[in-house]
Amino acid sequence: MSYEARDYTHLLGNLPGFSDEQLKAHLELYRGYVKGTNEIIDKLENRDRKAAAYAFGEYSELKRRLPVAYNGMWLHELYFDNLKPDVDDDGSFREAVQKQWSSVKDWKEGVVATAKTGPGWVITALEQTTHQLRTVFVAEHHIGWMANHTPIMVLDMWEHAYMIDFGIEKTAYLNAFMENLNWEILDRRYRAAAAEVHKNVSDAPRNLNYVHAAGGGIG
Numbered sequence: 519m520s521y522e523a524r525d526y527t528h529l530l531g532n533l534p535g536f537s538d539e540q541l542k543a544h545l546e547l548y549r550g551y552v553k554g555t556n557e558i559i560d561k562l563e564n565r566d567r568k569a570a571a572y573a574f575g576e577y578s579e580l581k582r583r584l585p586v587a588y589n590g591m592w593l594h595e596l597y598f599d600n601l602k603p604d605v606d607d608d609g610s611f612r613e614a615v616q617k618q619w620s621s622v623k624d625w626k627e628g629v630v631a632t633a634k635t636g637p638g639w640v641i642t643a644l645e646q647t648t649h650q651l652r653t654v655f656v657a658e659h660h661i662g663w664m665a666n667h668t669p670i671m672v673l674d675m676w677e678h679a680y681m682i683d684f685g686i687e688k689t690a691y692l693n694a695f696m697e698n699l700n701w702e703i704l705d706r707r708y709r710a711a712a713a714e715v716h717k718n719v720s721d722a723p724r725n726l727n728y729v730h731a732a733g734g735g736i737g
């Protein structure tokens with residue numbers, strides 16, 4: 519089995535603020551993560567389990583690096599998929615954001631603040647037990663990811679995502695990103711995530727009655 523890189527050439531010339539040079543470089547990097555994921559999986563299929571070791575061993579190193587390559591692939595797809603201006607959304611994610619943070623503006627300010635936390639990813643996700651939205655920061659592609667959360671909005675804050683077009687002007691990149699955010703995709707992701715409530719099967723449902731303080735969206 520191998521993963522195939524998805525085609526995002528429809529984005530070229532269609533994202534105000536983003537040059538073809540910037541997007542092509544970013545897409546090339548994304549394809550590198552797809553290739554890396556396939557290479558690691560191939561090697562694991564021909565594994566030597568006896569080489570597993572905490573200190574060092576090829577098998578263990580492959581296991582450690584798979585989430586980096588895989589998340590690098592998967593998060594880039596979520597990122598490119600949630601870019602495209604001028605789409606019609608049904609307002610379901612917008613409504614959830616307003617309920618959680620009191621306003622879209624407040625949510626965006628939380629995203630921007632999280633984006634300044636460091637290079638990596640900013641993800642607004644739905645916590646599947648309580649259905650609370652939460653904006654989280656993920657370093658590299660895997661450090662800080664919270665279990666039991668489903669990504670809705672994914673923002674790439676690695677410098678390669680904006681340096682060609684925006685240099686060190688993160689705010690200009692964030693403004694362009696927000697202008698190109700595909701709210702229709704966010705609606706679809708939100709509706710799919712909100713249709714599920716994950717319960718720990720060994721436990722009574724916990725925190726299901728948890729109610730967020732009005733206007734107190736996390737992040």
Ligand SMILES: [Fe+2]
Pocket residue numbers: 544547594674676678679
């Ligand atoms: Fe990236």
